[in-house]
Amino acid sequence: MSVLAAENLTLNLGGRRVLDAVSASFAPGRVTAVLGPNGAGKSTLLSCLAGLHTPDAGEVLVGGQPRAALGMRDLARQIGLLPQDADVHWDIDVATLVALGRYPHRARWGETETDRTAVVRAMAATDVTQFAARPMTALSGGERARVLLARVLAGEPQWLLADEPLANLDPAHQLDTLGCLRDVARGGAGVIVVLHDLNHAIRVADEVLLLYDGRIVAQGAPADVLTPERIAETYGVSSHIGTTPDGVRFIVTSHMAQR
Amino acid sequence: MSRSLRINLVLLAGIAAAMMLSLIAGKVWIPLDAWVAGDPRWPIIAELRLPRTLLAAMVGAALGLSGAAMQGYLRNPLADPGLFGVSSGAALGAVISLYFGYAAAPLLLPAFALTGAGITMAILALLVGRSGSIIVFTLAGVILSSVAGSMTALAISLAPTPFATSQIVTWLMGALTDRSWDDVTLALPLLALGCVLLAFTGRTLDALTLGESTARSMGVDPMRLQLLIVIGVALCVGASVATAGIIGFVGLIVPHLVRPFVGNRPSAVLLPSALAGALLLLVADSLVRALPTVSELRLGIAMSMLGGPFFLILLLRMRRRLA
Numbered sequence: 001m002s003v004l005a006a007e008n009l010t011l012n013l014g015g016r017r018v019l020d021a022v023s024a025s026f027a028p029g030r031v032t033a034v035l036g037p038n039g040a041g042k043s044t045l046l047s048c049l050a051g052l053h054t055p056d057a058g059e060v061l062v063g064g065q066p067r068a069a070l071g072m073r074d075l076a077r078q079i080g081l082l083p084q085d086a087d088v089h090w091d092i093d094v095a096t097l098v099a100l101g102r103y104p105h106r107a108r109w110g111e112t113e114t115d116r117t118a119v120v121r122a123m124a125a126t127d128v129t130q131f132a133a134r135p136m137t138a139l140s141g142g143e144r145a146r147v148l149l150a151r152v153l154a155g156e157p158q159w160l161l162a163d164e165p166l167a168n169l170d171p172a173h174q175l176d177t178l179g180c181l182r183d184v185a186r187g188g189a190g191v192i193v194v195l196h197d198l199n200h201a202i203r204v205a206d207e208v209l210l211l212y213d214g215r216i217v218a219q220g221a222p223a224d225v226l227t228p229e230r231i232a233e234t235y236g237v238s239s240h241i242g243t244t245p246d247g248v249r250f251i252v253t254s255h256m257a258q259r
Numbered sequence: 260m261s262r263s264l265r266i267n268l269v270l271l272a273g274i275a276a277a278m279m280l281s282l283i284a285g286k287v288w289i290p291l292d293a294w295v296a297g298d299p300r301w302p303i304i305a306e307l308r309l310p311r312t313l314l315a316a317m318v319g320a321a322l323g324l325s326g327a328a329m330q331g332y333l334r335n336p337l338a339d340p341g342l343f344g345v346s347s348g349a350a351l352g353a354v355i356s357l358y359f360g361y362a363a364a365p366l367l368l369p370a371f372a373l374t375g376a377g378i379t380m381a382i383l384a385l386l387v388g389r390s391g392s393i394i395v396f397t398l399a400g401v402i403l404s405s406v407a408g409s410m411t412a413l414a415i416s417l418a419p420t421p422f423a424t425s426q427i428v429t430w431l432m433g434a435l436t437d438r439s440w441d442d443v444t445l446a447l448p449l450l451a452l453g454c455v456l457l458a459f460t461g462r463t464l465d466a467l468t469l470g471e472s473t474a475r476s477m478g479v480d481p482m483r484l485q486l487l488i489v490i491g492v493a494l495c496v497g498a499s500v501a502t503a504g505i506i507g508f509v510g511l512i513v514p515h516l517v518r519p520f521v522g523n524r525p526s527a528v529l530l531p532s533a534l535a536g537a538l539l540l541l542v543a544d545s546l547v548r549a550l551p552t553v554s555e556l557r558l559g560i561a562m563s564m565l566g567g568p569f570f571l572i573l574l575l576r577m578r579r580r581l582a
Contacts, residue, residue, distance in 0.1 A: 076478030087470040089334035090523040103466045104478040
């Protein structure tokens, strides 16, 4: 089966051990939320999986093959990375930006029907079709974030790696984007998403990977991993876990001192 | 017909017209009916104006394309092909040949200039190493360009005769006066190869719009891109300086002129920039010949005189947009 796996990933950056023997495997069709406090190594793990960092030890396996055995273009066709705070250096229009997502697939000259279909579908999935002709500078923060997600989806990756995709979104668009990630997983791709809001993780994730200081603290179903004890150990906050009348679980956190 | 195609066709038509103008215009105006082999004015067309016109078009295209590629690569609208030192290196080579008085021999000056460009390119490649980093690239270019500039200043101040000094200073201003077919045959293959290499960067430059690391995650090989840019720009700029001296501002201005028509996507800017560069230089070179000055106005000076006001307009427009 095609699996994305990290095996004993260890990475030092600037003399600090950012990832420490991280082993995890991700299955297609599932959403995995990567959680942990700031500096736990979440973004670095994503970068490593996407091939932007070469680990000091351990390796990334893509469909059973070591990552190094795949060319950069092959890897880019399989893994789409949505970075945090993405820059857009030229003021291009939305449709042009989303079409950049086809870069790993496209033939040298001209775009194919497949390219166009993928771009249209990605724009529909993220609800940005109505902005197609607008320049990027004329978008709000939330609109911009959705367009950037559409860019990654246009590449139809088997693995979607999203680093805090909800950061600039209002509550409604946060829920829409979470729904969109779920749809991507339902379509057969594996989704690995860094989240800060534990409630979002509960809502969207099939599985949770909890990182602390470069190490995996726990991995499993959200309900099993996110216990008040673990939340206190990793985030240093106390938490109350409850359920709304219609069955949605939620977590309310507060400072330890208030306990 | 797409917008880009239409712009490119208009520019091509403009180039054809400007080439006609360039063949006709000059201290001696040569009307079309003199364009026959028997006419006494025909040698002026065949041996002087034709190579000069072709050189203006080739050099303009190469500089325009290099400018567009550099701006796309550095993601900076103020980037210029002169930025990474190859033009200063080529100029230094040419100045050395003038310093030692070699310039009288045909093709020795361009050969020195090309050597200077080649050495600068090699040092640049060594300095940036295998990093593929854009910041290292820019800094290395600035260092090389200032080192070559100071050596050129040294050559001027130590020049053996006032004649050599004035020759160097005049040459540095760039011009297409008295160029021959030899210059065309020397520059053409180098410029063509450089342009082909730069044409291959288009889609990768587009991907770079999203920043270096995102582009890498999309499968961009930063080393390969940097190699294409360094060699492509070095060939274009080196061969241009070797045949025409330093003609600034073309690479800087031209991409700005075409963006309002074709949009900001870096790959869409490349071809129209090459065409507009050719057009700009053809027109400017015809004008400097036609101006009723005692000695011909140097093309390099004419371009810098255009460059200042152009940037003022750019600044005013930017200020209005920010307000």
